[in-house]
Amino acid sequence: xxxxxxxxxxxxxxxxxxxxxxxxxxxxxxxxxxxxxxxxxxxxxxxxxxxxxxxxxxxxxxxxxxxxxxxxxxxxxxxxxxxxxxxxxxxxxxxxxxxxxxxxxxxxxxxxxxxxxxxxxxxxxxxxxxxxxxxxxxxxxxxxxxxxxxxxxxxxxxxxxxxxxxxxxxxxxxxxxxxxxxxxxxxxxxxxxxxxxxxxxxxxxxxxxxxxxxxxxxxxxxxxxxxxxxxxxxxxxxxxxxxxxxxxxxxxxxxxxxxxxxxxxxxxxxxxxxxxxxxxxxxxxxxxxxxxxxxxxxxxxxxxxxxxxxxxxxxxxxxxxxxxxxxxxxxxxxxxxxxxxxxxxxxxxxxxxxxxxxxxxxxxxxxxxxxxxxxxxxxxxxxxxxxxxxxxxxxxxxxxxxxxxxxxxxxxxxxxxxx
Ligand SMILES: Cc1ncc(COP(=O)(O)O)c(C=O)c1O
Numbered sequence: 439x440x441x442x443x444x445x446x447x448x449x450x451x452x453x454x455x456x457x458x459x460x461x462x463x464x465x466x467x468x469x470x471x472x473x474x475x476x477x478x479x480x481x482x483x484x485x486x487x488x489x490x491x492x493x494x495x496x497x498x499x500x501x502x503x504x505x506x507x508x509x510x511x512x513x514x515x516x517x518x519x520x521x522x523x524x525x526x527x528x529x530x531x532x533x534x535x536x537x538x539x540x541x542x543x544x545x546x547x548x549x550x551x552x553x554x555x556x557x558x559x560x561x562x563x564x565x566x567x568x569x570x571x572x573x574x575x576x577x578x579x580x581x582x583x584x585x586x587x588x589x590x591x592x593x594x595x596x597x598x599x600x601x602x603x604x605x606x607x608x609x610x611x612x613x614x615x616x617x618x619x620x621x622x623x624x625x626x627x628x629x630x631x632x633x634x635x636x637x638x639x640x641x642x643x644x645x646x647x648x649x650x651x652x653x654x655x656x657x658x659x660x661x662x663x664x665x666x667x668x669x670x671x672x673x674x675x676x677x678x679x680x681x682x683x684x685x686x687x688x689x690x691x692x693x694x695x696x697x698x699x700x701x702x703x704x705x706x707x708x709x710x711x712x713x714x715x716x717x718x719x720x721x722x723x724x725x726x727x728x729x730x731x732x733x734x735x736x737x738x739x740x741x742x743x744x745x746x747x748x749x750x751x752x753x754x755x756x757x758x759x760x761x762x763x764x765x766x767x768x769x770x771x772x773x774x775x776x777x778x779x780x781x782x783x784x785x786x787x788x789x790x791x792x793x794x795x796x797x798x799x800x801x802x803x804x805x806x807x808x809x810x811x812x813x814x815x816x817x818x819x820x821x822x823x824x825x826x827x828x829x830x831x832x833x834x835x836x837x838x839x840x841x842x843x844x845x846x847x848x849x850x851x852x853x854x855x856x857x
Contacts, residue, residue: 454549462777463821467663467755467814468469468612468640469779473706479774480709480830481667484702489812492699492837495689503701510708510772510799514672517658517715520647526673527704531639532563534658534673537695538635539567541681543576546633551603553577555632557589557618559796560608564637568606577601585798587616587750609641609657613779613794613810614747617645624653633679639663644722644753645715655679661703663817666710670703700841721815725754726820728813733757735826740833746795746808756814760795762850763843764836766807770834775828779810 464472473481484506490499490508508522544555556568558580572578580599584590587606596607607618607628624634635656638647641662642657644664649657655713659673661667673682675694687696714721736743742762761769770780795805796835811825 459511462775463818463825465776465778465811465821465825466616466656467817468753468810468812469545470662470668471665471814472816473667474710476708476713477666477709478663481702481706484705488701490701493688499616505710507699507701507704510704510706510711511707513672513715514620514659517647517711518654518674519650520674521677522552523692524649524677526675526695527693527699527707528671528673529669530662530671531637531658531660532671533636533695534660534671535561536567536674537603537658537681537684538658538675539564539606540570540684541694542633542635542679543571544574545578545680545682546603547689548601553579553599554580554604554606555579555594555597555602555607557581557583559583559611559614559616559791560588561612561637561639562604565607577605582800583797586751586815587614587746587794587798588609588748588751589618589623591619591622591626594623598600598626598630598632600630602627602630604633604635606637608636608637608639608693608751609647610638610645611747611794612640613792614758614798615640615753615812616747617641617751617753619751620647620654621652624655628653640753643711643718644755646718647807648803649674649676655787656681659707661707661710664710664714667703667706668727670700670707672707674831674839689855694796694845695826716805717815725817727816728819729755729757731819732811732813732822732826735823736829739830743833744806746798753818757811757813758808759811760794760806760808762806763841764807764833765840765843767809768836768840769832772832773809776825778812778825780807 488502490503494500495504511525512522514525515832534816554568556564556574568578581589581593581597605623607623608719609620610617620636627634633655634653635659636654639660640657640663641647644827655676659672681694683694685696690696744760746758764778776817791805
């Protein structure tokens with residue numbers, strides 16, 4: 439009996455260890471981040487003991503939940519130099535982008551202005567609400583980017599007019615990590631009396647943002663990109679800027695976003711913001727060092743790879759490379775030791791080539807396979823070394839085996855980069 443027990447424990451242990459070893463190295467921090475254990479600890483009491491409705495402040499349960507939500511709001515405001523009352527909780531950056539774009543443009547339509555300017559490499563949660571506004575009669579101007587992913591300011595100047603309501607340009611791109619010159623962009627928008635919105639889902643908590651200094655009217659935030667929980671985000675709305683709500687109900691969040699706030703998620707976003715603010719400089723230095731090491735290893739060992747996006751104006755932890763002579767599908771299926779995002783070129787019509795990568799060089803009919811690697815808080819130098827050796831090994835072997843680039847058939851398990 440004892441022997442059976444011992445051997446079953448031993449087998450479970452081996453299974454457990456083999457599972458741990460089989461886990462790929464996580465290099466997809468721009469898609470999502472794990473919740474920081476400190477954030478999780480802060481959230482826990484608000485699921486059970488502190489369960490009060492933060493809007494029911496006639497008793498101590500509600501008052502304590504209310505206080506916690508307001509403290510979180512203050513933490514979020516602090517990191518971007520805003521006032522707490524300028525922060526509206528949302529379910530994430532998607533909702534914040536929708537509220538900012540639809541809400542602000544609909545509110546200003548009566549002034550006779552109807553033009554909105556944005557950029558081709560924006561996230562779908564910006565581009566799609568713009569399409570909705572187009573159907574409502576607004577004129578949407580989508581500007582191209584340069585080969586390095588940056589918006590050309592002259593293009594913006596040429597597009598701006600007295601009819602421009604809103605300029606929406608993201609702070610950091612989710613695929614190529616490029617940082618747009620938001621301060622210069624907001625200045626130009628202001629000269630034409632237009633509002634400036636920035637989708638900061640990828641930038642918030644990672645690079646310094648000052649809504650006053652940077653002239654931002656509306657800014658979108660996401661919890662799960664900064665080691666906070668999924669399902670929560672926020673919209674900064676500058677005092678005096680009018681936004682119409684997208685839904686109606688109990689009047690919460692200054693009548694702009696009704697519904698009972700999810701206290702644990704709000705608390706988590708607040709704590710994640712506090713930690714991000716405290717650690718921003720150190721973390722970004724660490725990520726730049728690791729990112730540069732990984733990039734150098736890849737560039738030294740693999741000919742014919744291209745770094746997409748500007749190297750200087752870039753998020754600390756982002757690498758996005760195009761790998762010539764390799765089929766994206768094969769790359770995805772062979773890179774089993776790392777969890778990153780792979781985009782593919784494919785001749786068949788039923789597969790998306792990343793529209794962000796295409797926007798960098800619209801002339802190129804078929805961009806090569808591309809790989810987004812995003813490093814984060816828990817990435818180690820060992821991870822980087824392992825990842826480099828895996829990518830180098832796989833790319834070399836695919837190039838040897840398929841000198842013409844391999845199959846260009848279209849499988850269906852491609853992971854889209856639009857996160
Ligand atoms: C640039 C950008 N905007 C918006 C979003 C949407 O964020 P959320 O998942 O919080 O809705 C994402 C994340 O996928 C993003 O990367």
